[in-house]
Amino acid sequence: MLELHQLGYRYPHADKAALADVSLAVPRGCVLGLLGPNGAGKTTLISHLSGALAVQSGDIRIDGQPLQQVRAKAPTRIAVAPQDQAFYPMLTVAENLACFAAAGGLSRARKKARIDICTQFAQLEQFAGVRAERLSGGLKRRLNLAIALLPEPELMLFDEPTVGVDPQSRAFILDAIKSLAQAGAAVIYASHYMEEIEAIADRVAILDQGRVLREGPLDALLSQSAMLLTLAADGLDAQRLSRFGTVEQGAAHWRIHLNAGTGPGPVLAALEAEGIEVRQAEFGRHDLEQLFMALTHRSLRD
Numbered sequence: 001m002l003e004l005h006q007l008g009y010r011y012p013h014a015d016k017a018a019l020a021d022v023s024l025a026v027p028r029g030c031v032l033g034l035l036g037p038n039g040a041g042k043t044t045l046i047s048h049l050s051g052a053l054a055v056q057s058g059d060i061r062i063d064g065q066p067l068q069q070v071r072a073k074a075p076t077r078i079a080v081a082p083q084d085q086a087f088y089p090m091l092t093v094a095e096n097l098a099c100f101a102a103a104g105g106l107s108r109a110r111k112k113a114r115i116d117i118c119t120q121f122a123q124l125e126q127f128a129g130v131r132a133e134r135l136s137g138g139l140k141r142r143l144n145l146a147i148a149l150l151p152e153p154e155l156m157l158f159d160e161p162t163v164g165v166d167p168q169s170r171a172f173i174l175d176a177i178k179s180l181a182q183a184g185a186a187v188i189y190a191s192h193y194m195e196e197i198e199a200i201a202d203r204v205a206i207l208d209q210g211r212v213l214r215e216g217p218l219d220a221l222l223s224q225s226a227m228l229l230t231l232a233a234d235g236l237d238a239q240r241l242s243r244f245g246t247v248e249q250g251a252a253h254w255r256i257h258l259n260a261g262t263g264p265g266p267v268l269a270a271l272e273a274e275g276i277e278v279r280q281a282e283f284g285r286h287d288l289e290q291l292f293m294a295l296t297h298r299s300l301r302d
């Protein structure tokens with residue numbers, strides 16, 4: 001179990017904190033989707049876990065032990081598959097794996113077994129003799145994944161591992177990561193792609209401007225979120241609608257994030273009584289992107 005308690009971080013000379021009071025728990029067998037727009041603090045958080053940044057305030061523990069102690073005793077319990085390539089471009093796939101397995105201090109017998117398993121896992125068998133620099137974007141990410149998995153880590157961190165990857169490799173990478181958690185690892189998966197988080201995560205943390213805005217199982221987050229009523233009609237305006245909730249104007253429709261306890265019926269009845277003819281109405285709970293927008297008043301892709 002990984003636990004972060006009130007983690008805070010400010011880069012030197014920065015005027016605001018990159019992380020503030022971040023508390024999260026990730027049990028084994030769980031994928032925590034870390035969702036946030038550019039600059040939210042995802043990489044800063046992952047850099048703490050990978051050991052690239054030292055803790056300034058707060059606490060990080062693995063199975064109750066401080067992270068620094070765990071890293072000092074057994075650095076290979078935690079692995080990071082970064083956004084950028086993390087291998088030697090001039091070496092082949094097989095040479096890279098051999099090189100990283102040796103650097104990780106695996107015994108000779110274990111080394112061979114792990115290289116075979118990780119090559120198969122990332123489906124890189126047919127590329128074993130290919131120089132890494134010649135691989136496609138998707139295959140490079142798969143090599144990153146295979147290297148990260150060599151020491152059989154218990155905590156895996158993925159920082160946007162599918163950026164610039166073709167759809168087939170993207171689906172493969174997501175399935176592979178899910179299966180790691182099913183095999184008992186704790187996984188943190190940072191992304192600003194909502195569809196990926198929905199596909200892969202058991203729990204979701206929405207991070208914005210260094211703070212966790214919501215955290216919990218995806219279904220629970222969505223079921224606690226507000227109801228959204230989308231309306232198309234002539235004669236609508238923000239003032240008329242704002243008594244029902246928070247209002248946004250789209251190109252052809254109005255969206256109302258309804259106040260707690262307000263359903264669509266009273267809104268439609270009130271508008272009808274005021275002589276407004278509603279052409280179209282849609283009603284439902286927020287999806288993850290809408291929840292994010294309601295919380296932050298920003299799009300994930302801003």
Ligand SMILES: Nc1ncnc2c1ncn2[C@@H]1O[C@H](COP(=O)(O)OP(=O)(O)OP(=O)(O)O)[C@@H](O)[C@H]1O
Nearest residue numbers: 011012014018036037038039040041042043044045
């Ligand atoms: N080396 C640095 N020095 C100063 N400020 C930094 C540094 N690295 C990041 N920041 C700032 O810290 C905040 C969090 O950045 P971070 O890179 O962790 O966000 P992110 O969610 O990973 O974004 P992205 O999706 O763009 O990678 C941002 O305001 C960013 O400008």
